[in-house]
Amino acid sequence: MQRVAAGDPAAVNEILDRYGGLVWSIARRMSVDPAEVEDAVQEIFIDLWRNAARFDAACGSEAAFIVTLARRRLVDRHRKRVRRAPMASLDDGRLEPAGKREAGVEDRSELAEEAERARDTMNQLKPDERRVLELAVYHGLSQNEIADEMSLPLGTVKTHSRRGLIRLRELLGAPPREQARGGAR
């Protein structure tokens, strides 16, 4: 990202190699309309090129920076949407990534490590907190929909969602050894 910020065009292909599939996959889950997904992905990358200088490795990984930016742009588009695509059920195949591929070794070492660390961190949450976050963040369900899905009171869903994210933030900010013990700062 520093090279993109410095105006190095060669860095573009490296970013696309490493994170193109990730951004595409996130955007694909937000819409079933291919034109809409393509526009969203283009917008995200333009945002990325323009905001590359904001990346600070001390605050988080490159992947987290890109996903944060992608999510923000997609949420913004979602808010502006007039018509909403029908909500797919959790058993619907559309929720699963289509056209999977095996990524290159380099991609794997970068993103897989990041994903593994994220999964380890998620596993330190209470099961209900983890499930609420999966449904809210990954599947994009509203808190009412999660309450129905998990047969929990709405207030409990809200509490799990808040506590889960705040705890996750603490764990992600903790040194690796502390993370392994599951301790918060």
Place this chain on the structure above:
Amino acid sequence: MSSYPPLDEARLLELLADQATGSLTPVDQAELCQLLEQAPAFDADVIERAAAAVELAMLAGGETAAGEYLLEEMPAALRRKIADEAPSYIRDNASARSTAALLAAAKAVSAPVLDRVLRDQAADVTTAGEIDVAAKPGPQKKPLPVRFWWALAAALLVASGLLIKLQSAMEDGPVSSYKQMIASDSADVIRADWVDPAAPEDKQSHGNVVWNNREQRGYMRFHGLAVNDPTREQYQLWIFDKTRDERYPVDGGVFDMAAAEQDPETGDTIVPIRATLPIRDLAMFAVTIEQPGGVVVSSRARLPLLAKIP
């Protein structure tokens, strides 16, 4: 001195968590804005990064039975398009950085010189005061050589000229930028007049739009467009690109007439265009009236102005 109470960080984190899961109410949103305003140094992305970790864990965590890492692939055509268009945005970064660096350099050149002049002036005042009051000669300051004053004048001239040029380039408002662009004879600049589809031909005087295709930026000039109430509705610009599906024009952003800059000479309103996607082959601009915040897909039910590229 701030009049805010001590920051409630726990509450701020709760609200950021609600924002990350899309469950923030308008009242909470206002509270969040207030808390963030209270703590400008607070990293407002901390919770979003936690949500990003959830995405990564779920999406990039899939593995085959053989333990291979799986991820959906971006279509090759889209990837090529993004890679092809990236250099213009990357160049913008480099250009902004070099301009900022030049500005900093100019300030760095002028600051020590000005500092020295000010210190010398202060010393002169102090010395003069001492002489006046005590009426006795003090140690004489060694006069500065003439070449120093020439060097000082030259440095100030260069630095101030550089600063003025750079700052004006960076801070040109929409009105002057619009005037420069509309007067440009560049082949990249495209102009079109606004037309109200509901008005007769002899009542068409609504302003115009100018777009620089190479720079991917432009300005709209509006004459007599009604002032909107941003809490009820906003104007939204759409840019039709011949290379894209006509049903999905590019979002050019929302704008409010009252907040836009006015040309003091004509009273017309000038609004910069912020295209969210690259425009390759411009066909038409359209302004619609939408709900606050705009929409992704317009019903085009209220379409006060169109500007077709001749």
